[in-house]
Amino acid sequence: MSVSLGIYGYADEERITFDGSNKRDPIFIAQGKTLVYCLDETDDLIRAVSLDLSDPQSEPVPLFDDDRSHQTELAYSPDERFVSFSECVGNLTGKLVIRDLGAKKDAIINHSGRGAYRTPVFTVDGKRVIYAFAEKGPMQLWSVDLEGKDKKQLTETEGLSHWPSFTPNGEQMVFANSRENNYEIYIREIEGGEEHRLTENRIMDIRPRVSPDGSKICFVSTRDGNYEIYVMNIDGSDVVRLTDNEERDDFPSWHPDGNRIVYVSERDGQKDIYLVAISKPIKVTAK
Amino acid sequence: MIGVGNFKASDCSGIGRRSFLKTAAAIPFTLGSTNQVMEAAQAAQKSGKVKSVILLWLWGGPSHIDTFDPKPDAPMEYRGPFGTIPTKTPGMHFTELMPMMASRSDKYTMIRSMVTTSNDHPTAGTIALTGFNENAGPVQPNFGSIISKDQVTTEALPSFFYVGRGIPRDLPRRIEGYGGGTLGKAYDPFLVRADEHGEVSIPQLDLLKGITPKRIQDRQRLLKQLDNAERRLESAGIDEWHRTHQSAYGLLADPKARQAFDLTQESDKMRSRYGQTTFGQGCLLARRLAEARVPYIQVNWSEYVETFSPNCDFGWDTHIFNFELLQDRHCPILDRAYSALIDDLSDRGMLDDTLLIAMGEFGRTPKISNRAAREHHKDCYFSIWAGGGIEPGRVIGESDAKAEHPITRPITPLQVGTTIAELCGIGARKRAEMKVLDGGSVIHELI
Numbered sequence: 001m002s003v004s005l006g007i008y009g010y011a012d013e014e015r016i017t018f019d020g021s022n023k024r025d026p027i028f029i030a031q032g033k034t035l036v037y038c039l040d041e042t043d044d045l046i047r048a049v050s051l052d053l054s055d056p057q058s059e060p061v062p063l064f065d066d067d068r069s070h071q072t073e074l075a076y077s078p079d080e081r082f083v084s085f086s087e088c089v090g091n092l093t094g095k096l097v098i099r100d101l102g103a104k105k106d107a108i109i110n111h112s113g114r115g116a117y118r119t120p121v122f123t124v125d126g127k128r129v130i131y132a133f134a135e136k137g138p139m140q141l142w143s144v145d146l147e148g149k150d151k152k153q154l155t156e157t158e159g160l161s162h163w164p165s166f167t168p169n170g171e172q173m174v175f176a177n178s179r180e181n182n183y184e185i186y187i188r189e190i191e192g193g194e195e196h197r198l199t200e201n202r203i204m205d206i207r208p209r210v211s212p213d214g215s216k217i218c219f220v221s222t223r224d225g226n227y228e229i230y231v232m233n234i235d236g237s238d239v240v241r242l243t244d245n246e247e248r249d250d251f252p253s254w255h256p257d258g259n260r261i262v263y264v265s266e267r268d269g270q271k272d273i274y275l276v277a278i279s280k281p282i283k284v285t286a287k
Numbered sequence: 288m289i290g291v292g293n294f295k296a297s298d299c300s301g302i303g304r305r306s307f308l309k310t311a312a313a314i315p316f317t318l319g320s321t322n323q324v325m326e327a328a329q330a331a332q333k334s335g336k337v338k339s340v341i342l343l344w345l346w347g348g349p350s351h352i353d354t355f356d357p358k359p360d361a362p363m364e365y366r367g368p369f370g371t372i373p374t375k376t377p378g379m380h381f382t383e384l385m386p387m388m389a390s391r392s393d394k395y396t397m398i399r400s401m402v403t404t405s406n407d408h409p410t411a412g413t414i415a416l417t418g419f420n421e422n423a424g425p426v427q428p429n430f431g432s433i434i435s436k437d438q439v440t441t442e443a444l445p446s447f448f449y450v451g452r453g454i455p456r457d458l459p460r461r462i463e464g465y466g467g468g469t470l471g472k473a474y475d476p477f478l479v480r481a482d483e484h485g486e487v488s489i490p491q492l493d494l495l496k497g498i499t500p501k502r503i504q505d506r507q508r509l510l511k512q513l514d515n516a517e518r519r520l521e522s523a524g525i526d527e528w529h530r531t532h533q534s535a536y537g538l539l540a541d542p543k544a545r546q547a548f549d550l551t552q553e554s555d556k557m558r559s560r561y562g563q564t565t566f567g568q569g570c571l572l573a574r575r576l577a578e579a580r581v582p583y584i585q586v587n588w589s590e591y592v593e594t595f596s597p598n599c600d601f602g603w604d605t606h607i608f609n610f611e612l613l614q615d616r617h618c619p620i621l622d623r624a625y626s627a628l629i630d631d632l633s634d635r636g637m638l639d640d641t642l643l644i645a646m647g648e649f650g651r652t653p654k655i656s657n658r659a660a661r662e663h664h665k666d667c668y669f670s671i672w673a674g675g676g677i678e679p680g681r682v683i684g685e686s687d688a689k690a691e692h693p694i695t696r697p698i699t700p701l702q703v704g705t706t707i708a709e710l711c712g713i714g715a716r717k718r719a720e721m722k723v724l725d726g727g728s729v730i731h732e733l734i
Contacts, residue, residue, distance in 0.1 A: 115658040116607040134659030178368030203370035268559035
């Protein structure tokens with residue numbers, strides 16, 4: 001696929017956190033008023049926290065009462081009544097939580113094996129959760145209802161499949177898979193299962209997320225030497241590089257307005273969360 | 288705890304949110320004649336060239352195939368999801384997870400043909416750190432204890448440090464070969480740790496409530512406090528007080544010794560280079576201890592091998608989340624910290640007499656498990672050597688097409704320990720006198 005490549009550089013960037021601790025998986029909820037992410041609270045605990053962006057003096061607060069389980073990769077249902085995340089409560093005992101925040105109830109998902117549950121996301125209608133799980137080797141994508149039942153296997157491919165994301169109409173699913181020796185990004189028609197590869201590099205393209213309007217995909221790639229954030233059209237065209245830092249930029253997610261992307265950036269050894277606009281490029285360099 | 292500030296962590300920037308805290312293959316190693324090897328070893332021994340050893344102990348069994356020995360042409364069920372990148376050593380590739388180390392491969396030499404004899408963490412840990420299996424009786428001494436006994440310093444600082452959270456262990460039990468073994472507990476390591484902000488603490492001093500370096504005004508007061516503490520501990524039946532007393536007293540009473548722990552003596556830029564992680568700051572502390580001429584410093588990646596269990600501190604035992612944690616956490620931390628350390632040692636001219644080694648107790652199964660991860664693998668793993676007279680920029684040893692077994696002469700932990708001892712001036716005769724490392728041979732390809 002032919003693509004154009006540009007570098008936006010630092011466009012209208014805002015730093016959101018300042019503690020420098022290891023953090024990951026930032027996403028917005030509450031129409032962008034609250035940021036949720038996962039933080040190394042101690043040297044032996046990763047915990048989900050929320051940050052009220054409407055109050056500049058606010059501190060991150062734990063999202064859940066449980067302070068003795070690792071919590072990563074949060075996803076919210078469209079109505080934000082349900083939250084799903086990957087949790088580890090004991091040695092080799094990872095699980096996927098689907099929590100009804102209204103009824104204060106967790107769904108239980110049954111799989112054979114003790115593989116790791118990863119990267120949950122809700123379907124556009126909010127009725128199901130899609131996630132990655134390795135039951136018999138390769139990491140495949142699965143689907144369950146909100147009670148953790150009616151389990152279906154969505155992919156049956158070689159390699160590892162991760163990071164599902166849906167177009168707003170729910171008709172297409174974007175994800176990454178490693179069948180071609182490294183992670184590449186694919187898009188699949190939900191009806192019919194037709195699949196197209198969107199990226200082609202000898203090193204990784206990961207963590208795709210479809211924009212709120214369905215026209216673009218943000219993702220991470222190491223194609224330029226280290227982890228940087230990129231945006232491309234939903235068909236894989238017009239790849240644009242959004243960050244240009246010597247250190248790692250990772251874990252991108254869309255702001256609800258569709259014009260900005262939140263991500264974790266490591267600068268001078270410290271990892272903090274930044275929000276960058278994609279609409280005002282400072283510099284575009286065609287490659 | 289020695290308060291050393293927050294490492295820019297409390298910079299609120301006005302917003303008010305404070306801290307939440309040459310080819311391996313390309314240069315197939317050329318074996319010198321026996322005489323040449325002997326001469327090289329004797330030269331190193333005579334000069335006592337290595338003054339400090341820093342061992343980066345990658346506890347839990349880091350995956351060799353996903354880091355430093357990728358096999359991109361292996362079948363899908365082996366090779367994993369990561370692409371490969373070239374290093375500065377012609378023909379040698381790493382996975383894309385280690386870009387900083389790849390760009391510095393001219394500063395170290397990689398061994399890809401390590402083997403051990405156990406797939407059990409504590410057992411393999413003991414073998415890796417002593418050269419021998421666990422016995423029914425006292426285990427053999429840790430390499431650091433051997434160096435410690437031979438190079439007892441007159442300085443206040445102990446001669447063998449562990450930098451980390453505790454004695455390495457898995458959930459069931461701790462490692463047996465952590466310390467003095469047959470040489471006695473007097474040669475156990477002295478534990479010190481640095482948190483992600485560079486705050487240094489000395490767990491032994493946790494027993495001495497009320498005593499902190501900051502609060503010590505004079506020797507008399509310190510002595511009185513320590514004596515009181517000694518009586519309290521004796522009455523509680525806690526032994527080994529003498530050693531703790533001596534070590535703690537020495538550390539606290541000697542300004543030069545205290546200074547070795549003070550990471551605020553470093554610029555923010557330097558502290559940042561190592562990364563805001565416990566391992567990164569631990570590596571920086573190790574450099575300071577080496578600078579203070581501590582003979583042996585073992586920086587423990589973690590206390591626990593378990594990689595993703597609550598209360599465990601993210602070891603390399605990636606039975607689950609192997610690819611995910613390597614990508615998101617372990618490799619970026621190691622890549623940065625190792626690169627900062629070797630640059631720092633090089634910039635300060637310390638690599639001539641400081642030996643830097645990084646290794647774990649074994650590797651991980653090249654064949655991907657049903658959990659899309661990797662299990663324990665004793666038959667092939669890596670170690671990384673720099674400084675101390677090691678010729679850098681090479682690869683020693685080669686694994687087979689699936690990274691399952693060496694296809695060159697296997698290198699053992701006993702050879703690792705013997706080589707460390709030799710480079711520190713502890714030759715065969717002295718080793719025999721000390722009754723250590725019996726039967727060991729030097730990895731002559733390194734020297």
